[in-house]
Amino acid sequence: xxxxxxxxxxxxALNKRETETMSHMATLSSHGLRRLQEDRLKGGYRQxxxxxxxRILHSLAYTRYIDKTQVFYxxxxxxxxHRVLHVQLVSKIARTIGRFLGLNEDLIEAIALxxxxxxxxxxxxxxxxLSELCRACNIGHxxxxxxxxxFLDSVERKGKGWNLCLQTLDGxxxxxxxxxxxxxxxxxxxxxxxxxxxxxxxxxxxGIQLMPMTMEGCIVRMADTISYIGRDIExxxxxxxIKRADIPDESVKLLGDTNGTIVYNxxxxxxxxxxxxxxxxxxxxxxxxxxxxxxxxxxxxxxxxKIKRHSHVIKRLFEILFERYLKDIEKENHSSVIFTRFxxxxxxxxxxxxxxxxxxxDFIAGMTDQYFLRQSPxxxxxxxxx
Numbered sequence: 001x002x003x004x005x006x007x008x009x010x011x012x013a014l015n016k017r018e019t020e021t022m023s024h025m026a027t028l029s030s031h032g033l034r035r036l037q038e039d040r041l042k043g044g045y046r047q048x049x050x051x052x053x054x055r056i057l058h059s060l061a062y063t064r065y066i067d068k069t070q071v072f073y074x075x076x077x078x079x080x081x082h083r084v085l086h087v088q089l090v091s092k093i094a095r096t097i098g099r100f101l102g103l104n105e106d107l108i109e110a111i112a113l114x115x116x117x118x119x120x121x122x123x124x125x126x127x128x129x130l131s132e133l134c135r136a137c138n139i140g141h142x143x144x145x146x147x148x149x150x151f152l153d154s155v156e157r158k159g160k161g162w163n164l165c166l167q168t169l170d171g172x173x174x175x176x177x178x179x180x181x182x183x184x185x186x187x188x189x190x191x192x193x194x195x196x197x198x199x200x201x202x203x204x205x206x207g208i209q210l211m212p213m214t215m216e217g218c219i220v221r222m223a224d225t226i227s228y229i230g231r232d233i234e235x236x237x238x239x240x241x242i243k244r245a246d247i248p249d250e251s252v253k254l255l256g257d258t259n260g261t262i263v264y265n266x267x268x269x270x271x272x273x274x275x276x277x278x279x280x281x282x283x284x285x286x287x288x289x290x291x292x293x294x295x296x297x298x299x300x301x302x303x304x305x306k307i308k309r310h311s312h313v314i315k316r317l318f319e320i321l322f323e324r325y326l327k328d329i330e331k332e333n334h335s336s337v338i339f340t341r342f343x344x345x346x347x348x349x350x351x352x353x354x355x356x357x358x359x360x361x362d363f364i365a366g367m368t369d370q371y372f373l374r375q376s377p378x379x380x381x382x383x384x385x386x
């Protein structure tokens with residue numbers, strides 16, 4: 001006969017093991033804090049951040065990663081990185097670092113898998129186009145890290161959200177992989193009111209730098225850069241946008257010229273410079289080499305006209321769809337997909353707490369690239385051909 005208390009016994013034993021084996025700078029699962037208190041039996045034998053991982057994995061937004069652009073869009077090549085692979089790479093790299101530093105791998109995985117869930121279709125171009133529309137409607141800048149929290153906390157489960165732990169949401173909000181840092185030291189002792197204030201600040205000023213509250217969040221922020229910097233180079237070489245010989249010699253000397261060597265050298269450097277310290281850090285030399293590589297990617301890949309040839313069309317499609325869905329809500333056109341696919345059975349709390357512009361933002365931001373194109377006008381002037 002089974003003991004109904006067995007899951008609690010198992011979870012308590014796992015929590016005890018964490019206190020005995022993890023670094024004193026790790027975030028213990030028993031310290032996971034949720035907005036709404038839950039029955040301890042709800043998670044069974046799973047610890048708090050392990051529950052968060054499962055909730056993110058089973059979210060509809062996570063499913064849509066499969067067709068979300070990382071850097072290169074509208075390109076027919078099955079070996080180009082999409083966002084679903086990117087977040088898995090971030091998770092693997094960050095958990096490797098976390099294991100050697102004695103940190104909480106469940107929390108690392110939850111932050112890593114959820115950090116880009118708010119990305120709109122067509123990557124950073126889509127983010128920029130959607131942000132312009134949001135600012136014009138006076139609902140603030142569109143920032144994918146903020147939107148990731150929005151989806152997981154307020155949109156998923158028909159507006160109920162997943163009630164994730166504060167430490168998970170904070171790591172997602174503060175991931176900022178585009179910012180270059182040599183050292184990250186966590187800003188501890190945050191609460192949900194701080195998370196809400198920082199979310200509002202980021203929408204007002206996207207350039208503001210937020211610091212994760214945990215060492216695990218700091219690791220994911222570093223791992224985000226490590227995971228994309230070399231991978232984007234490999235994709236660009238595969239697409240004949242750059243050649244391997246173009247990579248700056250100053251960076252190659254320290255980092256290597258393949259994604260594998262770049263990842264290995266950066267991960268090793270972080271472990272060596274962060275072990276038994278209260279921060280996550282690169283050495284000065286390695287940080288400089290990485291910064292030069294990021295500048296190279298920015299100039300030769302991300303701003304390269306070869307990958308921007310459809311951007312003006314995509315921008316126009318964002319404008320058309322945003323305006324269309326606003327009108328559909330205003331006119332209560334219940335046959336529109338924003339009613340039939342997004343607002344159907346949505347909670348009263350979500351509908352009452354969001355204006356029509358925010359609802360349109362959430363709907364468009366959640367689209368995959370192909371779903372976005374299927375909703376777009378198909379007339380000749382907006383046709384996109386590879």
